[in-house]
Amino acid sequence: MPGSSSSADAAARRLEIASLPDWLRRPIGKASELSTVQKIIKQRQIHTICEEGRCPNRAECYAKGTATFLLMGPTCTRACGFCQVDKGHAPMPLDPQEPQKVAESVQLLGLRYVVLTSVARDDLPDAGAGWFVQTMQAIQALNPTTQIEVLTPDFWSGSASQQQQRIQAVVEAQPACFNHNIETVARLQGVVRRGAKYERSLAVLRCVKACNAATATKSGLMLGHGETEAEIIQTLQDLRTAQCDRLTLGQYMRPSLAHLPVQKYWTPAEFDRLGAIARQMGFSHVRSGPLVRSSYHAGEV
Template sequence: MSPQTNRSAISERRAIVSALPDWLRRSIGNASEISTVQQIIKQRQIHTICEEGRCPNRGECYAQRTATFLLMGPTCTRSCAFCQVDKGHAPMPLDTEEPRKVAESVQLLGLRYVVLTSVARDDLADQGAGWFAETMRQIRVLNPQTQIEVLTPDFWGGRQDGTSPETLQQQRIATIVAEKPACYNHNIETIRRLQAPVRRGAKYDCTLRVLQTVKELDPTIPIKSGLMLGHGETEAEVIETLQDLRTVGCDRVTIGQYMRPSLEHLPVQKYWHPDEFERLGKIAQDMGFSHVRSAPLVRSSYHAGEEA
């Protein structure tokens, strides 16, 4: 990055931050904790969504011995308009050593709870389901006491030998469910009306089907989903989405504020007040969700280990 480009990026970031309400301004946390994690993942050429997504809670989570690893490289084959993860060009080939490297990182960091997520890899035959499973197995070899949550893409699309996309999706999900994760997470992200502009390439009903499939395959595995507010949704639409999640058996939910990563991403339509998040959290609890995190800075993996 040239000095001029870097200055432009810094200026843009400052403009975005200056528009934030007070309740969204916070320190990223303990610099030494962040540096330790960054050094370990850099040495092994692996990735965390904490870093790729610039999560505001990463220092806090690292200090609590929780991290979310981003599998299969940093480049996504989808193009969601809210997400900071790299996209728009072909992803790199899989690093065959990545599952082992992640397992070693979990061991070095002493993680008690780890979340595995990934970019969408529509270019792979199984869209990465087997990679999740193998990474889980490798982690358990070195860290038998560490609990593993998965946050997966929808595994939708593609036909093989005439097999329907629905059947392929179920097979891919079953590959991961067979490894008994501590929690299976797949985010719905936004309300039905806003799926197309926010989640390009993903669909509302497809997400509900993922969650329902997990529940049908193994009712003992808690399932979780998450919403970002600020894209122009109404409270009634958020409540409707929460009801849809409960209908398919979703046990846990996170609700947080969308924060624009750059001027190239979707603009924020509204900054929801902490009191509004608290009210939605209470509504979700009354619906029967067993674990609810609802606050402006909540993200999918925020305090995930406390739910186990």
């Protein structure tokens, strides 16, 4: 029957959500707490990863008047198996006003610390690095005391030397922190991060430190794809070898039935133990918990 498949999918999705562990449930937030940020971003036709990625913390962050801006449109040129962001068709042209729109939004929200991220844009000549720089400069011009954290893709499209030049350009724009997520352990990269590579991501973090050793670096993993604790610890060791300073560990939550299924829900106690291990390894700042995401409480460092 027409529609029976979609109805079955919706029922399966509701059942999956209903079976979530208690520690992954949180209130959606009051409409009054969400409206200010949503109104500003909709008026300016800009995007946030809070909405595009359906972040479970967006109510809390919006209530505090914070958001992570998603640059270069909502459509990604890659097809990671875990990510809710739109993909599978041509991305939209860059909006030449976007850097200024984001800067004005930061000013209106009174943000002292802002996070800029983006979809992967392998279609652009510089993979989008220059757009990060332009947006940072626009924010700095209007908001000279606001600190900026960048959460970038790997800027890979061409060669290692081109990648390094792109990373250097972003570092020279003086972000307070340069974040690039490795997302999962080495064994699962091909399944989880289609188009990305484990060693390439480590190279991003190493390159940032080579450009400016004083720039704080950060990375994160989403747990629940079938990784073992030993594999997680090895990944943390690899990140420390790449001089990564800060770390986030969170639980992967399946956005839809079209995405990779969750293999395990790690408990709060397990996250606490992994966080303690990370601190012992020398990470200067660690956020480890089921609902932790890359930008969660980023400005508290």
